[in-house]
Amino acid sequence: MVSGLEAAVRAALGRVRDPGTGRDIVSAGMIGGVAVRDGMVQVEIAVPRERARAMEPLRAAVEAALRAVPGVLSASAVLTAHREAPPSPAPAQAPPQAHGGRPGAAMLLQEVGAVIAVASGKGGVGKSTTAVNLAVALAQKGLRVGLLDADIYGPSLPQMLGTTEKPRTAEGRIVPIERWGLKAMSIGFLVDQETPMVWRGPMVMGALEQMMSQVEWGALDVMVVDMPPGTGDTQLTMSQRVALRGAVIVSTPQDVALLDARRGIRMFEKVNVPVLGLVENMSYFCCPNCNHRSEIFGHGGARAEAVRLGVEFLGELPLTLAVRELSDAGRPVVLAAPDTHEAAAYRAIADRVWEKASAPVGTAGPRIVVD
Ligand SMILES: Nc1ncnc2c1ncn2[C@@H]1O[C@H](COP(=O)(O)OP(=O)(O)OP(=O)(O)O)[C@@H](O)[C@H]1O
Ligand SMILES: [Mg+2]
Secondary structure, three states: OOOHHHHHHHHHHHOOEOOOOOOEOOOOOOEEEEEEEOOEEEEEEEEOHHHHHHHHHHHHHHHHHHHOOOOOOEEEEEEEEOOOOOOOOOOOOOOOOOOOOOOOOOOEOOOEEEEEEEEOOOOOOOHHHHHHHHHHHHHHOOOOEEEEEOOOOOOOHHHHHOOOOOOOEEOOEEOOEEEOOEEEEOHHHHOOOOOOOOOOHHHHHHHHHHHHHOEOOOOEEEEEEEOOOOOOHHHHHHHHHEOEEEEEEEEOOOHHHHHHHHHHHHHHHHOOOOEEEEEEEEEEEEOOOOOOEEOOOOOOHHHHHHHHHOOOEEEEEEEOHHHHHHHHOOOOHHHHOOOOHHHHHHHHHHHHHHHHHOOOOOOOOOOOOOO
């Protein structure tokens, strides 16, 4: 069923003309996909590969037309290369960038002093927990901190920050949620979390870009980005559209997780993003009753791996009930239990990360070589 807003969105698209052909983009069959949800709109425009670079003004015009539709909170349009582009006699041009790439578009988040990605090659190792505690610890140092949830398919911030508040808009811009001294944004604040997302890949990247370009972040000293697991489109989009200051890689100590950490490090290295260091999470288990320490996964693997790769080892976090319960209850341990060993470990990591991230560019550490 097409909602009223979706009908209005499609009507607005029907009024946009491709200057190249003079036809409107709907009847010309250029609309690859439309997603409308809770006022967020993503549109995919399929263009012949050889015209992709010339299409940027059209893309911008589509976004402007969508934003003018009453009820639209934010909108993004992405260009995708046409699947069956006929062989063209035109001189070869550079192909369009990967999904969501905008030839010639300006870098996003230019008001942020340092954007830091918290990443890993593997799921469930504690990226979100690390990102939230790192962000809060940075804010406790008196810095102006943003926290962006780049995980569109599995956003964690509403739960980990303990709020499902809906952002408001002001002058056509989305105002980030303020929580624990941070400005935060997640797709989970924008759309209903119960309904699974059925967006196509390029539109997912559009939603990620919306959270950077259409959110009123204001001037920030640092932004922590909670990355989804793996080395896919989000990592590519972030490295192409944002001047990332560096990446913090999270790993658990087991060999399998370290393999994925290595893959994550290699990926950032390929796109010229300095790796600020490695954090070992769930390093050892601390029994809440007797304080006995069990090295379930063979503690220390990440430190050894960091040495091997020439990456700084930033610190280790034990597997504790307190971290699990507090982070899943929306109260980061650095804030809820500041006197614990874990909180101190996060603060030390935050100090070191800030030291490296605020140093003049090019001094964040040696570029590493991964074999
Ligand atoms: N040091 C820790 N001690 C205890 N529990 C932890 C610790 N770190 C993370 N957890 C718990 O492990 C689970 C996974 O953590 P988290 O969501 O941060 O991982 P992730 O790497 O972001 O996962 P995903 O790849 O799904 O995004 C959560 O329930 C979290 O509370
Ligand atoms: Mg996560």
